[in-house]
Amino acid sequence: MATEIVIAQTTIDDEEKAKALALGAVEARVAACAHIDPAFTAVYRWKGSIETAQEWRISYKTTVDRLPELAAWVAEKHSYEVPEWITLPVSGGSEAYLAWVVEETTQA
Numbered sequence: 001m002a003t004e005i006v007i008a009q010t011t012i013d014d015e016e017k018a019k020a021l022a023l024g025a026v027e028a029r030v031a032a033c034a035h036i037d038p039a040f041t042a043v044y045r046w047k048g049s050i051e052t053a054q055e056w057r058i059s060y061k062t063t064v065d066r067l068p069e070l071a072a073w074v075a076e077k078h079s080y081e082v083p084e085w086i087t088l089p090v091s092g093g094s095e096a097y098l099a100w101v102v103e104e105t106t107q108a
Contacts, residue, residue, distance in 0.1 A: 005063060009086050010074055012058070021058050021077060021078065022060075030060075032105050033104070042054075061090075063105050
């Protein structure tokens with residue numbers, strides 16, 4: 001079952017927006033849960049300049065089947081022109097937890 005689960009991540013520059021992205025994805029059942037990391041400093045190159053910003057990372061737990069819908073949902077709701085979007089495979093874990101992720105992302 002572990003290969004069915006992925007962690008998808010994005011970042012955003014406002015804590016309330018991070019909460020909205022987390023809550024909305026869970027309400028839409030495209031993610032079983034979402035964790036919001038505390039604010040951190042991001043340093044990146046954007047349009048030829050080095051930028052520094054405070055951001056919050058949102059980590060979604062979802063299934064491979066629901067990942068395209070989660071990606072589309074985040075892209076639609078996100079305020080960045082080019083939001084971070086990376087996915088990490090889950091290679092193991094508690095079978096009970098992984099089953100819960102599948103259950104919570106199954107469309108009703």
